Amino acid sequence: MTRRLVITGTPGTGKTTVSDLVAARTDLDVIHLNDAIREEELFTERDADRDSLVADVDAVAEWLGEWDGILDSHLAHLFDADEAVVLRCHPEELKERLRERDESEAKVAENAESEALDVILAETVERFGEESVYEIDTTDRPPESVADDVIAAIEGEMDPCVGTVDFIDYL
Numbered sequence: 001m002t003r004r005l006v007i008t009g010t011p012g013t014g015k016t017t018v019s020d021l022v023a024a025r026t027d028l029d030v031i032h033l034n035d036a037i038r039e040e041e042l043f044t045e046r047d048a049d050r051d052s053l054v055a056d057v058d059a060v061a062e063w064l065g066e067w068d069g070i071l072d073s074h075l076a077h078l079f080d081a082d083e084a085v086v087l088r089c090h091p092e093e094l095k096e097r098l099r100e101r102d103e104s105e106a107k108v109a110e111n112a113e114s115e116a117l118d119v120i121l122a123e124t125v126e127r128f129g130e131e132s133v134y135e136i137d138t139t140d141r142p143p144e145s146v147a148d149d150v151i152a153a154i155e156g157e158m159d160p161c162v163g164t165v166d167f168i169d170y171l
């Protein structure tokens, strides 16, 4: 059974929502890494253009130490774990989700394009290898159903899977 799982994906794909649901239904704790980066000041600078923090990856790794459970962040795949879940969402739906939480239009466009180009999936597969990655499409699905899939992955009831989505039509 997986004890260290990263849940990564473009902002808005549902990582925070789904990781909380999975933690509530398993004995795994969840670390919401973006909150920790802000609260523990694990960043090197503020990116004013993007209205975001530039994480200090070494400082984060040190702060994490011998963590276990679920690590939730669009940066989670930069850290060691047993397996990785990459949540996906069609860029058009992703834009709606990001606009609903009042992200700037620049961020909405940047994230939609990044999602269409599979940027985080590619980074995650490069680091973990296809045999340790579960790509899960959240488009048109309730978070509870996505959490079912993540739990199936943790419990070894689902095989690793990559290449399940194609959002290139967006570009």
Ligand SMILES: Nc1ncnc2c1ncn2[C@@H]1O[C@H](COP(=O)(O)OP(=O)(O)O)[C@@H](O)[C@H]1O
Residues within 6 Å of the ligand: 009, 010, 011, 012, 013, 014, 015, 016, 017, 018, 097, 098, 100, 101, 138, 140, 141, 142, 143, 146
């Ligand atoms: N499967 C889903 N279907 C529809 N909306 C979702 C789904 N998962 C999350 N959301 C919504 O999308 C927004 C972003 O979710 P969130 O969990 O904060 O994403 P992330 O942590 O990846 O940035 C929230 O408003 C959330 O309610």
